[in-house]
């Protein structure tokens with residue numbers, strides 16, 4: 001496909017995504033019905049679509065409107081690509097620019113790529129970091145791996161990955177973190193991944209897992225386990241701990257047994273609503289806005305509403321109230337979210353401490369300015 005044909009494909013896919021279909025699903029359907037497109041074409045089109053969703057505000061401003069076409073005109077302008085060479089009207093290429101579209105537009109500021117209603121909340125939560133965070137979130141997130149210390153160390157994982165054409169380097173956020181700088185599409189088939197030496201996990205999640213108070217012999221529950229990312233990271237840190245996974249939705253945990261087997265870890269599965277207990281450590285990786293991860297999930301950024309945010313904060317409190325009852329005397333609860341908003345983070349901890357008289361033992365708050373996803377964690381210790 002020519003560069004112009006790829007842009008035209010992205011325009012069509014974006015139009016459908018903007019009407020409400022999940023972008024990933026539209027991309028898959030498009031690939032099914034356009035078999036002539038090779039893997040390079042599909043990857044380039046996917047990149048166009050995700051850049052456009054991530055920078056929806058500034059690109060719509062630059063391209064003259066919020067539509068697939070407006071976003072792609074904006075993208076071409078922001079990257080200094082000659083529009084006349086793409087918007088030619090030739091076969092498979094987008095139609096030529098209208099006189100209105102051809103007018104030059106001053107660059108928009110990065111806040112256009114952050115939901116306007118949420119700007120005060122980010123500014124209040126992050127202070128002087130808010131604007132740089134918004135700029136950082138215009139770009140794609142790096143890809144990170146976690147070295148499974150039960151199976152190898154960083155140096156051996158880096159050379160194993162290199163044998164499969166993947167270039168990775170250590171990242172300062174966590175001793176186990178590797179940033180993939182080349183060959184990320186080869187990870188799934190690489191021997192380091194298939195043999196459990198590395199696992200996909202953001203460096204911020206790894207940094208958070210590394211500060212949790214876990215030791216051999218402890219009983220640990222990952223209460224909102226989802227796909228088991230935290231449980232697996234904890235199992236690698238403390239293979240002698242008894243680690244259990246629970247989620248309200250059993251389906252979300254279905255990959256845990258295979259992931260644990262690949263990692264050589266043992267994770268017990270609890271049925272929804274039957275978490276067992278008590279535990280020395282209960283991890284609550286709560287459902288949240290996901291605002292710290294919006295570089296990866298740009299559609300979620302535009303889908304969040306004030307009502308949903310309020311609902312999420314209530315769900316977080318309900319979960320905290322249930323999970324605290326599973327903590328043994330003297331044990332700890334680790335509350336965490338991948339949110340950048342104080343309403344979901346600091347204010348939830350304040351509320352919890354006021355309710356319980358527990359003490360906060362440790363806190364870690366990371367933003368994309370630290371290099372990975374935004375993440376917040378607080379370790380809360382039961383007094384008696």
Ligand SMILES: C[S@@+](CC[C@H](N)C(=O)[O-])C[C@H]1O[C@@H](n2cnc3c(N)ncnc32)[C@H](O)[C@@H]1O
Nearest residue numbers: 224225226227228229230247248249285286287
């Ligand atoms: C942020 S995700 C967890 C991600 C996971 N810890 C990981 O590292 O891969 C939040 C999870 O909480 C679960 N959840 C939502 N409400 C819950 C509840 N009331 N009790 C337990 N889990 C809940 C969701 O199904 C979802 O899987």
